[in-house]
Amino acid sequence: MTAAPEIGSARRRTEDARLITGRTNWTDNIQLPGLLHVAFLRSPVSHARITGVDVSGARERPGVVAVFTGADLADEQGSLPCAWPVTEDMVLPDHPPVAVNEVRYVGEPVAVVVARDRYAAADALEAIDIDYEPLPAVTDMEEAIKEGADLVHSDKGTNTSYEWIYEAGDLDAAFRDAPVVIERRYVQQRLIPTAMEPRAVVCSAVGDDYTLWSSTQIPHILRLMLATVTGIPEHRLRVIAPDVGGGFGSKLQVYGEEVVCLLLAKRLGRPVKWTESRSEGNMAVHHGRGQIQRLSLAADSDGRIRGLKVDLLADMGAYLMLVTPGIPILGAFMFNGIYKMDAYSFKCAGVFTTKTPTDAYRGAGRPEATYGIERMMDELAAELSLDPLEVRRRNWITHDEFPYDTVSGLTYDSGNYEAATDKATELFEYDKLRAEQADRRDRGDPVQLGIGVSTFTEMCGLAPSRVLGSLSYGAGGWEHASVRVLPSGKIEVVTGSSAHGQGHETAWAQIAADRLGVPFEDVRVLHGDTSISPRGMDTYGSRSLAVGGVALYNACEKVIDKARRMAAHLLEADEQDIEFAGGSFSVRGVPEQARTLQEVSLAVFGAHDLPEGFEPSLDSDATHDPDNFSFPHGTHLCAAEVDTETGFVKLRTYVAVDDVGSVVNPLIVEGQVHGGLAQGIAQALYEEAVYDAEGNLTTTTMADYLVPSAGDLPTFTTDRTETPATTNPLGVKGVGEAGTIASTPAVVNAIVDALRPYGVTDVPMPCTPERVWQAVRGGTAERSTQPGAGGGLGSAGGEA
Amino acid sequence: MPRVSVEVDGVEYDDDVEPRLLLAHYLRDRLGKVGTPIGCDTSNCGACTVLLSTGRRASGTTSVSVKSCSVLAVQADGKSVTTIEGLSDGQELHPMQQAFHEEHALQCGYCTPGMIMAAIDLLRENPNPSEEEVREGLEGNLCRCTGYQNIVRAVRRAAGDMRSPAEEGVTS
Structure with missing residues (x-):
């Protein structure tokens, strides 16, 4: 009797048991004897010199144990690390965890209080006096790069951190005499990642040994970086990521608060805890996106792309954090999307502003690029009066052309854009909705219907170490797994991936159960603690399954190889004659002569009778470094009803057909797609970190920063095609970011499509009712003055 | 300091609390009922939602959902609170x-x-x-x-x- 295969089964999640009963171990839940509470005083101004600090009042407050300023910590706090120097001459300013002389964004820490409880710590902040001498705010990237602009870092002499350029093919030839040239300027607004669990850190010091709990995605990287910054030896520092309530890139960071908590535990000899409030986090958690894109696309009159020019200004914020400068560079490889073209250039300038630093946010560089190209494809379609799907068909890589070397230097291993698109258009009832759109246009319906297309791919599974090296990234892209076979035959899987909602405990158990032929319930997955899982590269960039899952697969194969030898010994057969299936080793042709993995495991544990030179352990490790990225893709279609009188947008239908290769757990995959869609749609319609001209963040609370609720989102129709990755034995591709990457342009394309008869060629994100209404009113006059923007006017008739 | 008497997940507690102490912090920091997390400070996110009886004690009164970050511990005096930890009897899930x-x-x-x-x-x-x-x-x-x-x-x-x-x- 063989059990149903675990891989591919919609297992309900193991981790749910604690999450639905309130038995979760969030960092803020941790209590230690003598625990002290930490609070940070933060700059209320965007840019100023600190001319006076008086903490004496705070020190006298009841319950206060200690107060430190940046100057007090200066000899130990170091500078927060940037691990991605994208160019040799990149401008990399010092970044003290607590500001010493100057503050450069609202929310930057300026002092820290340690008290007996969190209320006392918060009270004491109000008794600290800081004198600020105002310096000019730098809030506009296009102004900031001009000669003579006010500077964020006056000692650096420039606001440009770096310029990074990639060129391929003959762009001049592509644009020379091109029948169609489209030029656009798009703004990727700043976003606040908003994981539901605010950041929290607990740190304890016992002698020379430190334990730091943090709500982090990256316990392993954090350990190394904290050791580097503070000088505490790496082997004396244990980092634990307990249950972590979401990350979306925001917890892929080495935060000043983590460094400071470590130093406080060291100085005070007492454990400390810091938990941020949401309003604090909106200012101090790194932001995402923040780009101005200038795009030029040259095409033939039949819609075939000749070349694409990309010119970006990427908002770094005030400092370069862990991978800040590299995020927009990831987009360099994705602006060409799924399309064939011979010439391409990408130029990106990283620009300092007096705003919260930016860094990874779900998709990290690829949503920005995908937005750019997918919006341009719709503009090209409008210019040529072609259906947006048709113009894509004329340009995309066909399924028989894989593996395909793209103009940006990647090799896409597999994909089938035709199949995904066919399925999506059928589910969407594309032709029917186009007919309804035409009807509403003919009737002059104040509520217009728009159809948005996004045929995307993305590079994930970060990443082949040699590629990261060629991009000057500071680490490799491997992942580690080990499999422990316990004497009773139960299995412990240890992974270097660090789940924070993704469901690794379930999916990894499915992989191990499947490979080793043991019951799912016999596998336990351990992660997120550098003492339990000593090697890891953690979780981000949709890498866990495509890299860490493959490491686990390889570790299982090693266990089987070891056990096979032992089984041959026990069965007195030749190793070559031993077959393994369903958790049992048998002699080929003599199935009744068999030993289960459990029996072999117990025999190895006893170690009384081992093959010659056999080490008495079946435990195995594997470290997997992928040969290539993984390239999930899909076709997303969005139908939006746009009220031209109120500007209100209602998403009526959203169809997402994703191809993420082979699937370990379809339930988890669907959940990842749903959540990704919500975040991408939120960028299109709702969210923006807004700064005023003085550099004040005006969206510090959830009342101002509009994370969508259940009532703000539609019901999605999701489906899959399955084109296995050819670069790993599981055939898997990443799925964590796909929904976010694909959905933003699908929504905006739908809105613009609805409004083309009004001369609208763009609506800036987020497409709030006010902005949509403004676009309807001003669309024709304002937009037609832009170079190359004539398509919107002429194309209305060709849409139906 | 005011004294509160609150029933939480079927257990009676009597405590002296600061008048400003939020119910969410009372549950988490004083009672160790950390199953109820806090996600924001403007009562927008709802992560800290618990059920609070409308009258004194649960029996004979209705329990309605409240965001425990926007209720003071003293406001729960004499009332009954049900958190996520009290939903299941430990055998069967709600x-x-x-x-x-x-x-x-x-x-x-x-x-x-x-x-x-x-x-x-x-x-x-x-x-x-x-x-x-x-x-x-x-x-x-x-x-x-x-x-x-x-x-x-x-x-x-x-x-x-x-x-x-x-x-x-x-x-x-």
């Missing part, structure tokens, strides 16, 4: 918990305790909500992971499970 599990209505799980408590209160007011009514009814609870679709499914599934078979017979 139908709402079971439905969240079955429908994959959670990922990171941080919003889940509040979402489940709010959903239970929603069904108290409307035992058979439409999809639209569930979406509107849960607008005070934010989730960043799921896109809400499976939460909506779970709440409607639980609604079906919680209606008595007789009732089911009448409505179908």
